[in-house]
Amino acid sequence: MNAIKEAxxxxxxxxxxxxxxxxxxxxxxxxxxxxxxxxxxxxxxxxKSFDLAIEVLRDWRLDRYYAGKAKLFDISMQVHxxxxxxxxxxxxxxxxxxxxx
Numbered sequence: 001m002n003a004i005k006e007a008x009x010x011x012x013x014x015x016x017x018x019x020x021x022x023x024x025x026x027x028x029x030x031x032x033x034x035x036x037x038x039x040x041x042x043x044x045x046x047x048k049s050f051d052l053a054i055e056v057l058r059d060w061r062l063d064r065y066y067a068g069k070a071k072l073f074d075i076s077m078q079v080h081x082x083x084x085x086x087x088x089x090x091x092x093x094x095x096x097x098x099x100x101x
Contacts (some may be wrong), residue, residue: 016082025080032073
C-alpha cells in the first residue's frame, strides 16, 4: 500500500482530536497549500507515525498519486476543521477491525 493511501486510512481510523492524526493532517495541508509546517512536531510522533509522515513526504515529492492525494487532503481538511476538544461517542467511520495486507 502506498503512503498516501495508508495516511488517509490512518487519519480516518482515529478520532479528530488524536494528536498524531492532527499532526499528519497538518503536514498534508501544508504540503497541499504550500504553507509552513513545524517539523519539530514530527518528533512528537511515535516511530510508526513518524515513519509514515516521512513516507508521505517521499510520495508527495514524487507527485504520482493524484487521486489518493485528493482523498487524503479531504480527510485532512475535515480533521483540521474539527475542534480539537470534540469527542465523539461513536468511533470514526472506517474504524472496524480488519486485516490488511
